[in-house]
Amino acid sequence: MQQRRWHEFDSRSDLExxxxxxxxxSAQQAIAERGAFRIVLAGGTTPRQVYRALCAARTEWSAWHIYFGDERCLPPADAQRNSAMASSAWLxxxxxxxxxxxxxxxxLGAEKAALCYAQELATLGAGTDFDLVLLGLGEDGHTASLFPGEAWEKATKLPPVIAILHAAKPPPERVTLSPARLSxxxxxxxxxxGPDKQEALQDWRHGAPVPASRITPTGGVDIFFHTSPDS
Incomplete structure (x- = not known):
């Protein structure tokens, strides 16, 4: 069962x-307690503005370790890549x-990339938690590249990194961390x-089994949201 804490903001800038x-x-606490901060980044418009805001932050950057929750199977410099966006906006x-x-x-393609990234994550050590995972929500309730109605939803056991071959949005090939690894x-x-997320947010809030509801960390999730149009 997913524990949720809802945080509504008056404007998008307040949310960001x-x-x-x-x-x-989160970084300050992780570095103070464990000497490193391991964060998983999301793609999308809202995170881009957040990443830009972090450029001016005072923090021990040498202790940050950056991972990604999902990626599109496109050339590394393609502007639609989450890694390319995060790099240009912040990293x-x-x-x-x-x-x-x-x-x-x-x-490398979804299947090979999924295997490679699973090996990359394995170097963290068995059972090592991320300090912070950032995620978004699609109009259909998807998060990362976990789209509704796909094979992953029915699987009884998933690898930590999943190859997506027929995504509901282009490009069809993607790579995503599994619900368990994100959790x-x-x-x-x-x-x-954004107003276009309002219906999916309400479905999720009222208990619909949208993909976002499959993220179940022990400490619950925090949802920062602003879905009314900004004036």
Whole structure:
């Protein structure tokens, strides 16, 4: 059962500022307690603005380790890649060691990339939680590249990284972390903004089995949302 904490904001900019503050607070705590901060990034418009806000942050960047929740099978420099967006908006502007940024090699194709990234995550050690996972919500209730009505929903056991071959949105080939791997986190924050997300958000809130409901960390999830039009 997913435990949810709902945080509504008056504007998109308020949501983005709160998200940036939450990320930095999580980083500060993780670095103080464990000497490293392992964060999983989401793609999309709302995270882009949050990432831009982080460029000016004062933090121990050398302790940050960057992972990705999903990726499109496109060339590495393609602007639609989550890793390319995060790099242009933020990562290229701050001194995180390059070896601590772990993009999904989705240019290899979904199946090979999924195997490679599973090996990459295995180097963290069995049972190692991420410190913070950032996720979004699609109009159909999907999160990362976990779309409704696909084979992963019916599988009894999933690998930590899944090859998606027939995604509901282009491109059809994608790579995504599984619900269990995304749930292996000390903190999970969903960032949801825009009127087009309102129906999916309400379905989720009223108990519909949307893919986002499959993310079940022990500590529950926080949903930062603003779905009314900004004036």
């Amino acid at each position: 500022a709160a998200a940036a503050d939450a990320i930095l607070a 290229a502007q701050v001194p995180i060691p390059q070896l601590q940024v772990h993009p999904i090699p989705a240019e 292996s986190a000390r903190q999970v924050i969903f960032l949801v903004s």
